[in-house]
Amino acid sequence: MSKRRRLIVGNWKMYGRLTSGLVLARDLAEKAQANKPLDFDMIICPPATLTWAVSETIMGSPVMLGAQDCHTATHGAYTGDLSAAQFADLGCRYVILGHSERRIAHGETDELVARKVEAAQLAGLTAIVCIGETAEQLAAGSTAEIIEKQLRASLPDKCRMAHLVVAYEPVWAIGSGQQPSPADIATVHKVIRKTLGEAGETMQIIYGGSVTPVNAGPILYEMEVDGALVGSASINSDGFWAIAEKCR
Ligand code: PEP
Numbered sequence: 001m002s003k004r005r006r007l008i009v010g011n012w013k014m015y016g017r018l019t020s021g022l023v024l025a026r027d028l029a030e031k032a033q034a035n036k037p038l039d040f041d042m043i044i045c046p047p048a049t050l051t052w053a054v055s056e057t058i059m060g061s062p063v064m065l066g067a068q069d070c071h072t073a074t075h076g077a078y079t080g081d082l083s084a085a086q087f088a089d090l091g092c093r094y095v096i097l098g099h100s101e102r103r104i105a106h107g108e109t110d111e112l113v114a115r116k117v118e119a120a121q122l123a124g125l126t127a128i129v130c131i132g133e134t135a136e137q138l139a140a141g142s143t144a145e146i147i148e149k150q151l152r153a154s155l156p157d158k159c160r161m162a163h164l165v166v167a168y169e170p171v172w173a174i175g176s177g178q179q180p181s182p183a184d185i186a187t188v189h190k191v192i193r194k195t196l197g198e199a200g201e202t203m204q205i206i207y208g209g210s211v212t213p214v215n216a217g218p219i220l221y222e223m224e225v226d227g228a229l230v231g232s233a234s235i236n237s238d239g240f241w242a243i244a245e246k247c248r
Pocket of ligand 1: 011013099169173174175176208209210211229230231232233
């Protein structure tokens with residue numbers, strides 16, 4: 001087991017209406033409260049429409065709140081966008097940045113992600129930066145090279161390493177039911193750690209991509225893996241909690 005504190009992050013994506021979202025948040029808060037003190041960190045990232053209501057629901061419990069994205073600016077004429085400072089106001093402590101669904105559907109580049117990381121850290125948030133290779137890059141055997149390049153380019157020059165979590169999320173594994181082997185995940189995490197230099201030793205590096213209660217055990221057993229970023233399986237409280245318990 002790693003000496004770094006383990007971290008389990010739930011990315012609700014665009015799932016959850018007011019009632020279902022609050023039931024989910026309340027269930028998790030109750031489970032976390034009943035298991036205090038938690039020996040791992042639990043973060044939930046609801047859609048922005050639910051941030052405030054979820055914030056109130058989990059207040060006082062060990063569950064922490066995150067956002068799924070933020071703008072590069074603190075404020076301005078950016079219709080429909082939300083800033084890191086606005087999320088911080090609502091009680092968020094984390095923000096997911098550079099998720100492949102945003103890189104693909106919104107054309108987000110490494111450079112834009114780096115600017116968002118800077119904005120998030122300036123607002124006091126910890127950035128969970130997602131990187132990962134595509135199926136083609138995997139087949140070409142260029143995973144390590146892609147990961148190193150993407151990671152370097154997705155971080156700002158003055159990155160605050162204490163406010164950074166890296167999520168290795170192979171694009172081909174997200175929502176597909178497919179995954180690298182735990183050993184392959186560990187190998188990529190070592191590449192990430194080496195790329196980060198000294199800071200890499202203490203950095204939380206987590207894995208994301210089709211994690212379920214059934215397959216989480218062997219992945220989280222790897223010393224190199226400090227936790228998981230969970231998408232679809234995070235919108236069921238029992239399932240998400242079962243994954244989190246594998247962090248122990
Ligand atoms: C994700 O959204 O980051 C993710 C890993 O999704 P899923 O667990 O559904 O593959």
